[in-house]
Amino acid sequence: MSPSRHAVLAEGLQKRYGEKRALDGFDLAVERGSVHGLLGPNGAGKTTAVRILATLLRPDGGRAEVAGHDVSRDPRAVRRRIGLTGQAAAVDEINTARQNLVMFGRLFHLDKKRAVRRSEELLEQFGLTEAADKGVKEFSGGMRRRLDLATSMILAPQVLFLDEPTTGLDPRGRNEVWEAVRSLVADGTTVLLTTQYMDEADKLADRIAVIERGRTIADDTPAALKQQIGGDQIEVVVTEPADLGTAAGAVARVAGAEPVTDEENRRVSAPVTDRVSALTEVVRTLQEERVAVEDIGLRRPTLDEVFLRLTGHRAEEPEEPEGPDGPEGQGRPEGPEETEKQGAAA
Structure with missing residues (x-):
């Protein structure tokens, strides 16, 4: 694919922390005007990759371009074109939403008139007009996060990096x-999203890259990734554990592979090709055998199952804390020009 189609392009990125390779040949291609999810187990290199792309870390090898500019050779140009929203909201709780936006506008070198005008536009865009003059400390978690996103959009960046933007929200x-x-993507912004929530990636992302041990091991649409582990699955949950064998036999006769039996949850499942006839046959057999069933149905693979198959980890595994300079730590910017909000403030 032509690089001109890409808002973000990484080729063979390398990053070491001592003896540990945080990135080990990381590749990524994000098309303009899309949401691209970046998933991986804790410690896989997601945050390191984002920080390099946002010019907050320098790679040890490989190359990357953001908005058409090399992150190592022309970091200033990259910073003028990006926004970065981390896991914690960076707004002032004492000030109102309007005061926060005007303040960030002034930090991004807008004159007062332009800062006020831009704040009004963003308040409307993010549905915060009615709460514009309330103190942020009165905001719900979702409102606060929307305000945080709005501050990242002061200069309408071409690329927005979102690092687990909904962590802790209801x-x-x-x-x-x-x-x-x-709404941002509809207006032309490209979003690179890291998240631990599989449903979030499924709902938002046009494509998803899965990173493991510092390398991209899969990159495709959510539907295509799910298709890799099979299509429809028939699933039966029996009332009595003693009936699991009978249920497994009924499922095996219509399945395209050996059924999987989950004794703890009294569940039998297997992939099928002919959805309707498979379900009908299993229901008929279980009725004839007088097997009591709690649940029976057809379902599609989930991204969580894809993630588990690709990485061997579940997405919700608890994160082991890293030091500030560790592979997934926040580290420190490599110079006074970096900002956690938007490079144009430099």
Whole structure:
């Protein structure tokens, strides 16, 4: 594919921390105007990759371009074109939403009139107009996160890096952030999203890259990734554990592979090709055998199953803390020009 199609392009990125390779030939191609998810187990190199692309770390090898500019040779040009929102909101809780936006506008070198005008545009875009003059300390988690996203958009960056933007939010807050992200992409912003929530990646991302041990091991659409581990699955949950064998036999006769039996949850599942006839046959057999069933149905593979198959880890595994200079730590910017919000403030 032509590099001109890409808002973000990484080729063979390398980064070491002592003897540990945080990135070991990392590749990524993000098309303009899309949401590209970046998934991986804790310590796989996601945060390191984002920090290199945002010019907060220098790679030890390989190359990367963001918005058409090399992150190592022309970091200033990259910073003028990106926004970065980390896991913790960076807004001032004492000030109002409007005051926060005007303040960030002034930090990004807008004159007062332009800063005020831009703050009004962003308040409307992110659905915060009615709460514009409330102190941020009164905001819900979702509102605070939307304000944080708005501050990253002061100069309408071409590329926005979102590092686990909905961590700690309730379902309503997560939905509010998702709607805000969709609005940004509709206006032409490219988003690179790291997340531990598989449903978030599934709902937002046009493509998903999976990183493991510092390398990209898969990169495709959510639907194509799911297809890699098979299509439809028939799943039966029996009432009595003693009936698991009968259920497994019924499923095996219609399945395209050996059924998987989960004794703890009294569940039998297997991939099938002819969805309707498979379900009908299994239901008929279980009725004839007088097997009591708690649940039976067809379902598609989930991204969580894809993630587990590709990496051997579940996405929700707890993160082991790293030091500030560790592979997934926040580290420190490599010079006074870097900013956690937007490079144009440099």
